Amino acid sequence: MQERDPKEGSVTERDMMERYRQEGAQIHAPAGLVCAAKEAMREEQKRQKETAPEPTLYARRYRRPLMAAAAAVLCLLLVGGIGVIGSRRQTGMQGAGTQETGNAAGELRPLEPMLGDASLDEKAQEALEHPLTKPEEGKEEGQPLSIEKESVPFREADTEGEAVTVSGVDFWILTGEDGAWMAHAREKESQESYLIRVRQADQTMSREEFLERAYELFMRTLHPDETEGTAP
């Protein structure tokens, strides 16, 4: 666009704006106004200092670093807490496991001595496999029980006692005049009958132990070949 003399009343846009800058650049803030503004600023500063509280840890200048530090501490506590909980759970589970194992073992243990509840057949088999004493032919040393063959088979009606069957062997358990255990034992298959007694009046032998030993002795006596080698 052709430049024109501003006095003629037409100017280019660039000239127009350049003229605007030149005219505006000659405008300055009055000195009196600047002084008045400075005074007003000082008064405002003074007013704010008088009314504002003392800077504390919660002042704006401290707020950001304080918040950042608090956030960091919270994160550390959270991570640490999670770690502690996790380790406790693990040790707890391990402890619980051992306790469970122990309990399980403990629960198993009481069952063993309860011979009255356990299968007599199983206990009899165990007695044969693991005899308390190894019987030797002709020797009765260490054997608390005695066994002798009855010439006349006993009849349940002739005496009082308790009938117990262990692996095909009928026992008729009773106590003698001295209070010691004794039992008539008869194998169902062969119908051979033996009388088994405690040698000495051992009051400490329980019924279950007597029966176990009696079965062991009976079987060894009746079938020495079959029970040979089962003893440890």
Add this chain to the structure above:
Amino acid sequence: MPKEERITLEETIDRYADMVYRLALSQMKNTADADDLFQEVFVRLVSHIRDLESWEHVKAWLLRVTINCAKKHYGQYWSRNVDCMEAPERIAGEGDGYGLPEEHPVWEAVQKLPPKYRLVIHLYYFEEKTVAEIAGLTGQKQATVKSQMHRAREMLKALLQES
């Protein structure tokens, strides 16, 4: 940034007094309101000086606050339909150092524009702000700013041709 608060405030007003006053004058169109606006802006600066991190930040803050304070005055002005142009003699002849030349047709023509057109013209041609910066300062879209500038230039041309 200067460390002591007193020096900082004084240094700020010494550096940017003319800039704030020109913008205030272009927006308010009379000296009394421009003076009030000028003082209000720098008193507000006392509360916010610590938040400003650089001189560029200070300059942008001053421009934004001047524009916002002027907008508050617009509501009072335009609702009362006040005649928006004082006699040029008052501006030039007060003897307070305003410094306008005897003939200032372009400045006069700009003062006749609507406030929002005056603002974009002043920020673009005098403060040499970009369209994006003007949009940020005024809270408008860039397309709006461009449209306002185009219309302002057209109006200015018409006003200057008439004069």
